Amino acid sequence: MKTTQIVILGGLVLTLIGIFFTVALPYFMIQPPPSAAAVDWAKASPQVVKGRQVYVREGCFYCHSQQVRFNDETNEALRPDKVFGRASHEGDYVHDAPALLGTERQGPDLRWEGDRQPSDLWHYRHLWNPQLTSAGSIMPSFSYLFLAGSTDAKPLPAPEAEALVAYLLALKTNEAPPAAPGAVAAGLTLDTPLPAGNEQNGQALFTSQGCAACHSLKPDEKVVGPFLFGIGKTALTRIKAPDYTGKATSPETYLKESILLPSAYVVPGFPDAMLKDFGVKLNAQQLADIIAFLQTQ
Amino acid sequence: MFNQEGSTARRFIYSAVFWLIVPITYGLLLALHLWKPDLIFPWLNPLHLSFGRLRPMHVNTAAFGWLSMAQLGVMFYIVPRLTGTRLYSERLGNWTVVIWNIAILLGNITLALGMTQGREYAEFIWPIDIGVMLLLAMAGYNLFRTVGRRREKQLYVSLWYFLGTFTWFPVIYFIGNVMWVTPFNAPPGALWGGALMGVNDAIVNWFYGHNVVGLWFTTLGIGAMYYLVPKLTGNPLYSHRLSLIGFWTIAFTYIWTGTHHLVWGPVPRWTQMLAITFSVMMIIPVWTVIWNFVKTMEGKWNLILDSVPLRFLALGSITYFLVCLQGPLQSLRSVSLTTHFTNWVPGHAHLALLATFSYVAFAAIYEFLPRLVGRPVYSKALMDWHFWLVFIGFLFFFTGFTVGGLVQGISWNLQIPFLDVVKSIEPWILVRAVGAVLMFSGLYIFGYNVLRTAMKPQPQSQTTPMPAVAGGAQ
Numbered sequence: 001m002k003t004t005q006i007v008i009l010g011g012l013v014l015t016l017i018g019i020f021f022t023v024a025l026p027y028f029m030i031q032p033p034p035s036a037a038a039v040d041w042a043k044a045s046p047q048v049v050k051g052r053q054v055y056v057r058e059g060c061f062y063c064h065s066q067q068v069r070f071n072d073e074t075n076e077a078l079r080p081d082k083v084f085g086r087a088s089h090e091g092d093y094v095h096d097a098p099a100l101l102g103t104e105r106q107g108p109d110l111r112w113e114g115d116r117q118p119s120d121l122w123h124y125r126h127l128w129n130p131q132l133t134s135a136g137s138i139m140p141s142f143s144y145l146f147l148a149g150s151t152d153a154k155p156l157p158a159p160e161a162e163a164l165v166a167y168l169l170a171l172k173t174n175e176a177p178p179a180a181p182g183a184v185a186a187g188l189t190l191d192t193p194l195p196a197g198n199e200q201n202g203q204a205l206f207t208s209q210g211c212a213a214c215h216s217l218k219p220d221e222k223v224v225g226p227f228l229f230g231i232g233k234t235a236l237t238r239i240k241a242p243d244y245t246g247k248a249t250s251p252e253t254y255l256k257e258s259i260l261l262p263s264a265y266v267v268p269g270f271p272d273a274m275l276k277d278f279g280v281k282l283n284a285q286q287l288a289d290i291i292a293f294l295q296t297q
Numbered sequence: 298m299f300n301q302e303g304s305t306a307r308r309f310i311y312s313a314v315f316w317l318i319v320p321i322t323y324g325l326l327l328a329l330h331l332w333k334p335d336l337i338f339p340w341l342n343p344l345h346l347s348f349g350r351l352r353p354m355h356v357n358t359a360a361f362g363w364l365s366m367a368q369l370g371v372m373f374y375i376v377p378r379l380t381g382t383r384l385y386s387e388r389l390g391n392w393t394v395v396i397w398n399i400a401i402l403l404g405n406i407t408l409a410l411g412m413t414q415g416r417e418y419a420e421f422i423w424p425i426d427i428g429v430m431l432l433l434a435m436a437g438y439n440l441f442r443t444v445g446r447r448r449e450k451q452l453y454v455s456l457w458y459f460l461g462t463f464t465w466f467p468v469i470y471f472i473g474n475v476m477w478v479t480p481f482n483a484p485p486g487a488l489w490g491g492a493l494m495g496v497n498d499a500i501v502n503w504f505y506g507h508n509v510v511g512l513w514f515t516t517l518g519i520g521a522m523y524y525l526v527p528k529l530t531g532n533p534l535y536s537h538r539l540s541l542i543g544f545w546t547i548a549f550t551y552i553w554t555g556t557h558h559l560v561w562g563p564v565p566r567w568t569q570m571l572a573i574t575f576s577v578m579m580i581i582p583v584w585t586v587i588w589n590f591v592k593t594m595e596g597k598w599n600l601i602l603d604s605v606p607l608r609f610l611a612l613g614s615i616t617y618f619l620v621c622l623q624g625p626l627q628s629l630r631s632v633s634l635t636t637h638f639t640n641w642v643p644g645h646a647h648l649a650l651l652a653t654f655s656y657v658a659f660a661a662i663y664e665f666l667p668r669l670v671g672r673p674v675y676s677k678a679l680m681d682w683h684f685w686l687v688f689i690g691f692l693f694f695f696t697g698f699t700v701g702g703l704v705q706g707i708s709w710n711l712q713i714p715f716l717d718v719v720k721s722i723e724p725w726i727l728v729r730a731v732g733a734v735l736m737f738s739g740l741y742i743f744g745y746n747v748l749r750t751a752m753k754p755q756p757q758s759q760t761t762p763m764p765a766v767a768g769g770a771q
Binding site: 099210 | 342
């Protein structure tokens with residue numbers, strides 16, 4: 001055989017062997033049943049499907065992964081990642097084409113974004129101007145998905161932004177929350193004793209932790225969550241109200257409970273949209289500082 | 298005009314240099330955005346150009362505009378010299394250049410309009426993929442026919458690499474872009490076709506994303522290096538046998554490694570382990586190549602002081618060694634635990650494409666262009682500026698990516714809040730932006746130098762005639 005034929009045939013055979021083991025074999029072997037999280041796009045609402053197309057078109061997947069890894073050398077069983085939730089597996093993606101697993105995290109993972117941040121208002125504000133909800137974010141504004149006349153106080157989403165947010169909210173496990181009410185994933189609990197708080201530091205934390213994104217300090221200004229003007233006093237009436245579902249006995253414990261366990265009591269008329277991870281994000285001193293600051297409002 | 302000897306190689310090189318200036322401009326905008334998020338996109342948002350659209354424009358134009366066209370220009374220069382015959386068809390070659398330029402232009406326009414397959418490295422939409430397959434067929438046909446009528450009996454190793462590349466890459470491109478899924482039969486979500494369902498899509502995506510580097514850029518680049526190292530040093534190749542071991546081992550091992558991009562991810566453990574095993578085996582082909590070059594260079598290292606092409610080539614060999622040490626390392630599960638998802642990984646990608654194989658392309662263009670146009674490079678001083686700006690710029694650039702990536706990975710493993718980590722790597726983003734500016738300047742100088750060389754002959758060129766076009770590697 002001539003050398004050229006050896007090169008061409010040999011190269012082709014080696015390539016096909018590799019393709020057989022790394023592409024064809026997985027293709028026939030990976031046929032997982034769909035998990036509760038898998039959305040069948042052929043049957044989903046047109047808005048959610050459109051949202052996925054916008055997600056692909058705007059290249060969201062370059063900076064946001066949609067895979068939570070096992071991240072534990074010793075335990076491969078599905079286990080929660082303390083930041084992003086349960087590890088994702090093959091069954092979560094069965095209907096996805098393209099599969100938007102992503103390879104980079106310039107921004108956080110979005111696989112369970114619908115569970116982590118279920119408020120559509122939050123997402124509109126974030127897409128309109130990321131700094132409103134996430135100070136220090138490097139995400140560009142997607143203002144071109146909003147209608148003319150949008151402002152920081154009131155972004156007006158165009159249909160494409162609505163579709164995109166509908167898609168983001170559909171990214172959830174659809175499983176019963178593993179933690180019983182009253183349990184905090186890690187870090188601070190209601191029983192953690194707090195040191196004396198510092199109002200000034202608390203004020204700075206109120207901004208840097210993104211509280212201001214959803215809570216106004218002015219009276220009667222509704223953003224995503226309730227306004228916090230006068231919360232030092234209104235807290236007392238809240239815990240005495242008949243519909244109160246929490247366990248707090250004082251304004252201080254009410255604020256502690258609301259920050260660590262936002263679902264313990266949700267003010268009527270508002271979504272249960274507050275992030276549930278402040279018990280991990282904050283240390284005891286920071287929590288005390290924020291509570292001290294809020295009590296002066 | 299399309300029949301002139303060497304015109305295919307020359308036009309490929311000119312086009313490549315144009316397509317180098319475009320994506321580095323995109324890249325600079327992206328780097329500056331990551332440093333100061335309010336700096337760039339408020340200006341581009343009215344055009345609906347956000348980060349997520351500019352990034353694939355940057356990657357695809359750099360990879361398929363600049364580097365692919367440069368490497369094909371170099372290949373079409375080398376092949377006639379190693380076969381002792383003219384290129385089979387300069388006319389076909391020139392049409393390949395024309396259509397290739399159209400494909401890259403359409404690729405830029407469609408990506409800017411948000412038309413994408415949504416898969417990294419495989420973003421070009423289905424109609425452009427058809428064009429790419431046509432281009433591969435045209436270039437491959439020209440190559441095979443030229444080799445088929447060669448007068449030089451021995452098939453030098455560079456030709457092995459070129460023939461191998463044009464054998465396997467069309468297969469890889471077709472499968473990797475899932476070309477049988479067209480816009481007409483695509484599932485919802487994959488508007489522009491080219492995607493499988495489920496995690497298999499990610500496996501095929503990374504099969505492609507990895508092999509486009511390993512079995513296109515690498516094998517074309519190594520083929521050029523095997524020609525350039527003996528040519529620039531004047532030494533014969535140290536070992537022909539070693540070069541063949543390198544060829545067969547890269548052809549065997551590289552194709553298996555793609556799934557190492559999904560380590561710890563939602564794909565079966567065995568697919569990950571297979572990829573990691575073969576990633577580590579990549580050390581064999583790489584070290585045979587490097588050892589061959591080191592031995593061939595023996596006694597001639599002092600030449601790099603004077604010769605910018607040889608300097609680029611030596612530096613490219615060193616970064617090739619480094620990038621191929623880094624690759625197997627970061628495929629390991631323990632390392633991936635920290636480096637994956639971070640800036641470390643794009644740092645690695647730039648080390649392979651912007652450093653290693655672009656350096657080889659610079660060396661080749663500086664060496665071949667004078668022979669193609671019949672006059673020396675416009676300015677030797679600018680060649681030096683190009684080298685030093687790129688060399689120093691890349692050090693900053695790579696450090697910013699790599700250290701920033703390590704800070705990200707370690708912080709995430711410690712469960713530090715995401716936005717705090719974003720803020721903490723800002724200094725490293727700045728280091729990288731500084732590197733990007735330095736390199737950008739160097740590459741602009743390169744573009745200017747090539748432009749001036751391409752234009753009318755300079756008066757001084759009469760006094761220093763270049764050696765005539767001569768065939769055959771030593």
